[in-house]
Amino acid sequence: MLENAPAFLDNEGSLRASHGEEFPALMEPDPVAISTERARRGLEEAIAALEDLVSVAGGQKKALHAYLKELRTVYQGLGGGDSSPQRYAQLARTLRDRRLALRMSLEALGKRIGVSASTLKQIERGVRPPSRKTLLLLQNAVELELNLEGFLAQPASAPIAGSSLNCYIAPGYEPVKMVMELSETLNGPGGYLEQTSAYLEHQSALQYLRMANDPTYVSAFRTGFSLEKVAQVICDHSRGTGIEMIALGAGDAREEVRLVQNIVARMELPDLRLYLLDISQPLLSEGFKHAADVLCNQRGVSYFAMQANFHHMDRYPQLHYTPERSHRRRVVTMLGRTIGNLDNEQKFFKYNLIGCHPGDFLVMDFQLAYASASDPDAVRRCDPLLRDEKPRGHKAREEWLGSAIWRHCRDVADVKFHYELLTHCSVPGSYSIEMVATVMGRNRELRRFSLFRFRRYDSILLADCLGTLGWDLVEQNPRSFPTGGGDNMMIFRKSRKQ
Ligand SMILES: C[S@@+](CC[C@H](N)C(=O)[O-])C[C@H]1O[C@@H](n2cnc3c(N)ncnc32)[C@H](O)[C@@H]1O
DSSP: OBTTBOEEEOTTOOEEEOSTTOOHHHHSOOHHHHHHHHHHHHHHHHHHHHHHHHHHOSTTHHHHHHHHHHHHHHHHHTTOSOSOHHHHHHHHHHHHHHHHHTTOOHHHHHHHHTOOHHHHHHHHTTSSOOOHHHHHHHHHOGGGOOOOTTTSSOOTTSOOTTOSOOEEEOTTOOHHHHHHHHHHHHTSSOEEOOGGGGSSSHHHHHHHHHHHTSHHHIIIIISOSOHHHHHHHHHHHHTTOOEEEEEETOTTOHHHHHHHHHHHHTOSSOOEEEEEEESOHHHHHHHHHHHHHHHTTOTTEEEEEEEOOGGGGGGOHHHHOOOTTOOOEEEEEEOSSGGGGSSOHHHHHHHHSTTOOTTOEEEEEEEEOSSOTTOHHHHHHHOHHHHOSSOTTHHHHHHHHHHHHHHHOTTEEEEEEEEEEEOOOSSTTOEEEEEEEEEEETTOOEEEEEEEEEEEEOHHHHHHHHHHTTEEEEEEOOEEOTTSOEEEEEEEEEOSOO
């Protein structure tokens, strides 16, 4: 930590103090360069579409050619197609020579790569330079042995994948202090651990990852939500605007990155920045690596890692700041049922998402109640965590949540775990099941620690509750488990500022 000042980690791993208080995404873009690049991309699309149209249209060819000429002029004026005319002339000659050497007709080559013979003819005659799309198709014809390097290079203003600064250490992020506090609590007379502590240490993060990537856990909890549907709703409502996706508690970011892929696939001109925010350094690194592996070649997408505490969102104005005339939409996600582990969800959404503006989205998933929270006996009869002697996944939870006890508690001889029901929770209709550890010392004294909690909700009452905080339900995707119970993924939209 550099005295609590924001610090950025570049790809070479060197840490340096930031200039002022800016977050990379906010200090990096030059609005003129961004708009120019967007305009260029739009023109490339338009030119490619018109070229296709010219090859299929009947009587309007003359007019279409005139439009194409104008578009190319504008495109070149914006710095697109920066290769010189001489280089294009050379390419045209080489293309013709190689095609003839291979004894291929224009039609045969056109059919082979999916470009009309007339387009190829014009390129060979130097009447017009090939579009980026045609260049990519020509590249597929390896037998032509064309050297298209330089023609296909990204415009200078486009960021090179992964080369920009990408990691932010938030002010007040002090993992060592948090671990010391955890140790203090575990060596006290007993007590309560907020869920953050379950991910702080490397060993705990590793146990969590093991559990979360176990095939049984994956098939039961992690996959299956229709992220296509979520992406569609977001794109339908944000109508072509750029997206700032703030992934709270992103962990290994598997679902978050899938959501990004689904959104980007629906954007005509991809324009999305993904901020992975997590308290756990190992989980965040894992998530960032995954995002980089999947998204590094995705045009129009950038990604950043933030080592930060989602309970302190009010301290990160960089994520709330919206420049005047910004048309970008925030999509705040909280996936992996994290909402159900919080102490007080109402407080969390009221005070942590203060920077959200009308039109921004909130996406979260959660587990449904097995019975009404007002009937504790029915809950005990129906909810597997309370009903079953050895509920599914118990062993993995024991290893994950119990590992800190063995590491920190002095003189521990034995640990036993059980689950307790709490029905007075912050969101109406919800109940909470706490995982409690009873620690026996060598002198046989007993201490109890509440390690973690799993909350179950009534969808209607949860949506009502968020409605009172200015978040309107837009869409939901409830699922039933074959073994009873179920879960839900909800998309909310901010209707007003609190
Ligand atoms: C239940 S996991 C969900 C992970 C991931 N989103 C998924 O869908 O699998 C909760 C995540 O929230 C992170 N987390 C917990 N408390 C946090 C806090 N106070 N601030 C930031 N991240 C936190 C954890 O490190 C963990 O990665």
